[in-house]
Amino acid sequence: MLKIEGLTAEVEGKQILKGIDLEVPVGEVHAIMGPNGSGKSTLSYVLSGREGYEITGGSVTFAGQDLLALEPEERAASGLFLAFQYPVELPGVGNALFLRTALNAVRKARGEPELDAMQFLKVARERLKALQIGEDMLKRGVNVGFSGGEKKRNEVLQMALLQPKLAILDETDSGLDIDALKIVSDGVNALRGPGFSALVITHYQRLLDYIVPDRVHVLMGGRIVQSGGPELAKQLEAEGYASVQAAA
Amino acid sequence: MPAVTETIDTVQSVTEGTYKWGFETEIEMEFAPKGLNEDIVRFISKKKNEPQWLLDWRLKAFAIWQKMEEPRWPAVTYPPIDYQDAYYYAAPANKVKPKSLDEVDPELLRTYAKLGIPLKEQAILAGVEGAGDVPAEGGRMPIAVDAVFDSVSVATSYKERLGKEGIIFCAISEAVEKYPDLVRQYLGTVVPQGDNFYAALNSAVFTDGSFVYIPKGVRCPMELSTYFRINAKSTGQFERTLIIADEGSTVSYLEGCTAPMRDENQLHAAVVELVALDDARIKYSTVQNWYPGDAEGKGGIYNFVTKRAQCRGKRSKVSWTQVETGSAITWKYPSCVLLGDDSVGEFYSVAITNNRQQADTGTKMIHVGKRTTSTIVSKGISAGRGQNTYRGLVRVAPTASNARNFTQCDSLLIGDQCGAHTVPYIENRCMTAKTEHEATTSRIAEDQLFYCRQRGLSEEDAVGLIVNGFCREVLKELPMEFAVEAQKLLQISLEGSVG
Numbered sequence: 001m002l003k004i005e006g007l008t009a010e011v012e013g014k015q016i017l018k019g020i021d022l023e024v025p026v027g028e029v030h031a032i033m034g035p036n037g038s039g040k041s042t043l044s045y046v047l048s049g050r051e052g053y054e055i056t057g058g059s060v061t062f063a064g065q066d067l068l069a070l071e072p073e074e075r076a077a078s079g080l081f082l083a084f085q086y087p088v089e090l091p092g093v094g095n096a097l098f099l100r101t102a103l104n105a106v107r108k109a110r111g112e113p114e115l116d117a118m119q120f121l122k123v124a125r126e127r128l129k130a131l132q133i134g135e136d137m138l139k140r141g142v143n144v145g146f147s148g149g150e151k152k153r154n155e156v157l158q159m160a161l162l163q164p165k166l167a168i169l170d171e172t173d174s175g176l177d178i179d180a181l182k183i184v185s186d187g188v189n190a191l192r193g194p195g196f197s198a199l200v201i202t203h204y205q206r207l208l209d210y211i212v213p214d215r216v217h218v219l220m221g222g223r224i225v226q227s228g229g230p231e232l233a234k235q236l237e238a239e240g241y242a243s244v245q246a247a248a
Numbered sequence: 249m250p251a252v253t254e255t256i257d258t259v260q261s262v263t264e265g266t267y268k269w270g271f272e273t274e275i276e277m278e279f280a281p282k283g284l285n286e287d288i289v290r291f292i293s294k295k296k297n298e299p300q301w302l303l304d305w306r307l308k309a310f311a312i313w314q315k316m317e318e319p320r321w322p323a324v325t326y327p328p329i330d331y332q333d334a335y336y337y338a339a340p341a342n343k344v345k346p347k348s349l350d351e352v353d354p355e356l357l358r359t360y361a362k363l364g365i366p367l368k369e370q371a372i373l374a375g376v377e378g379a380g381d382v383p384a385e386g387g388r389m390p391i392a393v394d395a396v397f398d399s400v401s402v403a404t405s406y407k408e409r410l411g412k413e414g415i416i417f418c419a420i421s422e423a424v425e426k427y428p429d430l431v432r433q434y435l436g437t438v439v440p441q442g443d444n445f446y447a448a449l450n451s452a453v454f455t456d457g458s459f460v461y462i463p464k465g466v467r468c469p470m471e472l473s474t475y476f477r478i479n480a481k482s483t484g485q486f487e488r489t490l491i492i493a494d495e496g497s498t499v500s501y502l503e504g505c506t507a508p509m510r511d512e513n514q515l516h517a518a519v520v521e522l523v524a525l526d527d528a529r530i531k532y533s534t535v536q537n538w539y540p541g542d543a544e545g546k547g548g549i550y551n552f553v554t555k556r557a558q559c560r561g562k563r564s565k566v567s568w569t570q571v572e573t574g575s576a577i578t579w580k581y582p583s584c585v586l587l588g589d590d591s592v593g594e595f596y597s598v599a600i601t602n603n604r605q606q607a608d609t610g611t612k613m614i615h616v617g618k619r620t621t622s623t624i625v626s627k628g629i630s631a632g633r634g635q636n637t638y639r640g641l642v643r644v645a646p647t648a649s650n651a652r653n654f655t656q657c658d659s660l661l662i663g664d665q666c667g668a669h670t671v672p673y674i675e676n677r678c679m680t681a682k683t684e685h686e687a688t689t690s691r692i693a694e695d696q697l698f699y700c701r702q703r704g705l706s707e708e709d710a711v712g713l714i715v716n717g718f719c720r721e722v723l724k725e726l727p728m729e730f731a732v733e734a735q736k737l738l739q740i741s742l743e744g745s746v747g
């Protein structure tokens with residue numbers, strides 16, 4: 001599904017990603033862990049095409065396409081979704097309108113018919129229920145005045161609606177209490193299957209108890225320094241990143 | 249390259265709109281000779297078969313205008329206007345009212361079609377007799393249209409239906425003929441001839457516009473609408489609109505404007521007067537889309553407009569809503585004089601300036617009556633090298649005990665070569681009155697655009713969505729059909745995504 005080879009990137013002239021190799025096969029969920037400032041969010045932005053993140057080398061293939069050649073909206077249309085570490089507020093833009101516009105943009109790109117307001121509401125209600133989100137969240141401005149937990153749940157709601165091929169979740173667990181963490185994890189697990197892959201970025205092993213990854217990678221200083229199975233996350237939790245650093 | 253700079257470049261490249269409504273109709277025109285003098289004023293008055301009192305009124309205005317100076321205080325710059333180098337009267341040559349569609353100039357009908365005037369029946373628009381009796385489609389609230397094609401109101405629709413309620417909705421020149429007492433009683437009582445330079449000019453040479461009278465207790469059953477359009481080269485358009493809402497009546501009036509693309513600048517100096525008596529309500533909505541000039545600032549309309557309402561009656565209410573996307577220069581301050589106790593004035597405004605457009609717009613709320621309240625919500629959007637100024641005055645007279653005003657001015661900047669300015673004046677001479685003012689300035693942030701694009705929206709759609717969100721409080725004041733149109737217009741005027 002996703003294949004990253006020798007990827008290097010810089011921000012404002014400073015090299016952040018120093019050669020990343022990573023492959024996420026179709027249907028697999030991989031976790032990326034690493035200390036603050038190691039380049040996890042940078043990787044997610046580079047993959048989703050944010051401006052200001054300059055790629056200086058390497059390649060990324062996604063669903064058979066050269067991902068780096070696509071505009072951000074084209075990447076979204078071809079099935080890449082990023083759950084933001086810090087979801088952005090859009091004052092005055094109704095959440096329902098935003099979600100429907102996004103869903104229809106993606107549906108249009110896939111050659112599927114667009115949904116009208118009524119059809120959308122029907123689909124949205126089902127997802128809201130599954131994620132235990134109140135319907136009033138649809139009426140509010142996008143992320144405006146949302147609590148940290150609400151923002152993260154709104155990201156997962158969008159993911160559930162857009163049904164991406166690859167979801168990158170950037171610290172979606174941080175700031176969530178245990179109940180919310182379960183709800184969010186259920187949302188991700190519900191999508192798991194042969195057509196869905198995920199890259200779960202997290203600090204904490206805790207999330208990985210609910211979303212059990214196929215592989216765990218440790219990102220430090222802009223490189224993946226170690227990869228392993230779910231047990232690697234447990235080891236990190238117990239011994240800290242210093243142990244990995246020593247080993248690397 | 250830093251993220252922010254690149255975003256600005258990209259936004260700039262999508263903000264150079266082209267004008268979708270720039271076409272010109274070739275129909276025979278009847279002109280008065282170029283220039284402005286007493287004879288031209290007499291010519292106009294004679295062409296319109298006006299009574300002596302109105303000619304005298306015009307001549308007085310002309311005399312005042314000659315002694316006046318063009319205002320220089322607005323934050324706009326433009327080369328000097330040669331008032332002698334323009335035509336002050338242009339009318340389609342065929343002025344006999346058509347009896348059927350066949351008699352209407354097909355060019356004119358095509359113009360209306362291109363304008364996209366919300367009219368299903370071309371016959372109604374063209375003023376064909378009896379056409380106004382056609383029922384509205386799909387049970388929707390019908391819209392009565394009074395189209396001003398350059399200076400002459402060509403057609404008035406739904407007149408008969410309105411007539412049954414005793415509502416008068418016609419061209420002001422027709423009102424002068426048929427209801428001279430009403431016109432004489434109210435004309436110039438809200439905006440006197442000598443009010444300002446452009447109002448004086450308008451008073452001398454106004455050629456057409458709409459007249460509305462809603463009788464006591466009548467709730468106007470449909471939205472009344474005027475579509476203005478400037479067509480002929482080098483003609484100024486000086487329409488004059490007068491709306492009177494008698495006691496306990498209600499009316500909603502829509503005004504839309506477009507103009508063909510031209511290299512030279514054209515002057516538009518309109519006057520709108522509203523009078524609300526006891527318990528009357530007037531809602532006046534404008535979507536202004538005059539040609540803004542090209543990306544270099546060539547051509548475009550100079551829009552110097554005086555709009556004012558008098559809430560004369562107790563508990564009367566006037567609400568101005570405007571979406572200003574066009575014109576090279578906009579100079580416009582729809583105002584409310586709140587005379588009646590407990591009367592209410594509202595001003596909701598969206599003004600966009602892109603490329604080289606300049607807008608100096610805002611409102612005046614003059615509180616005289618007791619417990620009068622006013623609300624001002626202004627949203628200014630600047631892109632390209634556009635300059636946007638909010639200029640507002642809230643004046644509370646000593647008589648206006650317990651008056652209240654709330655003002656909110658928000659500016660949104662797109663790019664770093666545009667400007668937004670807020671000039672609020674508050675003159676409160678009443679101890680018990682309260683005024684509040686809030687102002688913000690923001691930019692479309694790179695992270696907002698990226699967030700939208702990550703969800704599959706194109707950059708243009710993202711800008712449109714964010715701008716519409718920014719304007720939401722104003723757009724929701726517009727009548728439903730107009731709001732949809734306004735939203736599209738906002739997006740088009742910012743993005744250059746034509747058609």
Ligand SMILES: Nc1ncnc2c1ncn2[C@@H]1O[C@H](COP(=O)(O)OP(=O)(O)O)[C@@H](O)[C@H]1O
Nearest residue numbers: 011012016034035036037038039040041042043
């Ligand atoms: N826009 C930016 N401008 C300058 N430096 C940045 C920017 N974004 C990230 N960085 C730097 O890149 C490094 C990696 O940041 P980030 O990818 O956010 O790490 P993580 O998500 O792993 O905490 C940090 O040193 C951070 O300071």
Ligand SMILES: [Mg+2]
Nearest residue numbers: 040041042085
């Ligand atoms: Mg991060």
